[in-house]
Amino acid sequence: GQQVMQIPQYQHVQEGEDFTTYCNSSTTLSNIQWYKQRPGGHPVFLIQLVKSGEVKKQKRLTFQFGEAKKNSSLHITATQTTDVGTYFCAGNGYGQNFVFGPGTRLSVLP
Amino acid sequence: DVKVTQSSRYLVKRTGEKVFLECVQDMDHENMFWYRQDPGLGLRLIYFSYDVKMKEKGDIPEGYSVSREKKERFSLILESASTNQTSMYLCASSFGRRGDTQYFGPGTRLTVL
Numbered sequence: 266g267q268q269v270m271q272i273p274q275y276q277h278v279q280e281g282e283d284f285t286t287y288c289n290s291s292t293t294l295s296n297i298q299w300y301k302q303r304p305g306g307h308p309v310f311l312i313q314l315v316k317s318g319e320v321k322k323q324k325r326l327t328f329q330f331g332e333a334k335k336n337s338s339l340h341i342t343a344t345q346t347t348d349v350g351t352y353f354c355a356g357n358g359y360g361q362n363f364v365f366g367p368g369t370r371l372s373v374l375p
Numbered sequence: 376d377v378k379v380t381q382s383s384r385y386l387v388k389r390t391g392e393k394v395f396l397e398c399v400q401d402m403d404h405e406n407m408f409w410y411r412q413d414p415g416l417g418l419r420l421i422y423f424s425y426d427v428k429m430k431e432k433g434d435i436p437e438g439y440s441v442s443r444e445k446k447e448r449f450s451l452i453l454e455s456a457s458t459n460q461t462s463m464y465l466c467a468s469s470f471g472r473r474g475d476t477q478y479f480g481p482g483t484r485l486t487v488l
Contacts, residue, residue, distance in 0.1 A: 266434070274415065298476070307465060307479040308418070353417060355477075362433070363477070365410075367417035 267292045267358050271366035279374050284341040286369035288354035297330055297337045297356040298363070308353060311339075344373045378402070379480035381466055387486045394453040396483050398466030405470060407449035408477065409433075409441060412463040424449055456487045 268291040278284050288297065296315040300308040312321055314330035314337060321328045327340045337356075341348055351368040382397035398407065406425050410418040410433075420433030422441040430441050438460060442450045449468075453460055463484050467477040 271417075307482050308477075310476045310478070313476065355418075362420060362423065364420075364434075365418040367415055 267361060267364050269354060269356050269364045269366040271354060271369050273369055274367065275370050277372045277374065278344050280346060281343050284344050284371055286339050286352050288337040288366050290335045290356045292358045294334050294356040295359045297354055299328060299339055300353045300355065301350050302353065303350040346373050346375055349373050379466060379468055379478050381480040381483050383483050384481060385484050387488065388456050389488050390457060392456050394456050394485065396451040396464055398449045398480055399447055400468040401447065402468065403446065404468035406468060407443065408467040409449065409451045410465045410467065411435070412465055418465065421451065458487050461485060461487045
């Protein structure tokens, strides 16, 4: 079945440093979504990417969907303590349900 | 704002007990999902439902069943709880059939002793 992997599993950064998490699927995806889960909270939708090579920005966050629609990345510029949490990607193959990656837990040291 | 509520934030049960987890959404969403979340494994789909009285197995349905008698309510049932079902359970709902944004409830942390 479809598998979604994320690296790294954990990332510790100093406040102000950049951060990137990568998402890779074993199959071609129809679209990919990113979610953020704050400590003690529940996943909250951030964005959806649909087109091959698509790039979207939300303030300091940049999301990219690979040309082959099998990978994606989330890049945060100049991290802040409010960025702390676990970032999940979720992808669905054509006609398939979403499969969530294991997540990347980000901690930001002030 | 979409609101998804779950009946309990924390639950402690004994091995062999029957456990009901309730989820209610207020946005008239067609689809509802139950996930369990474990460290390092992300969110794994247990069951989902695209309509009232309709259910489909997810990736890890063993030991669980579900019920959807009304559109807004989706229940997860552990017929005979076991210690390996200790986990965080998250309910979600979405409007479209597949590929739409999922809105999550706050989660129920279940401990089976």
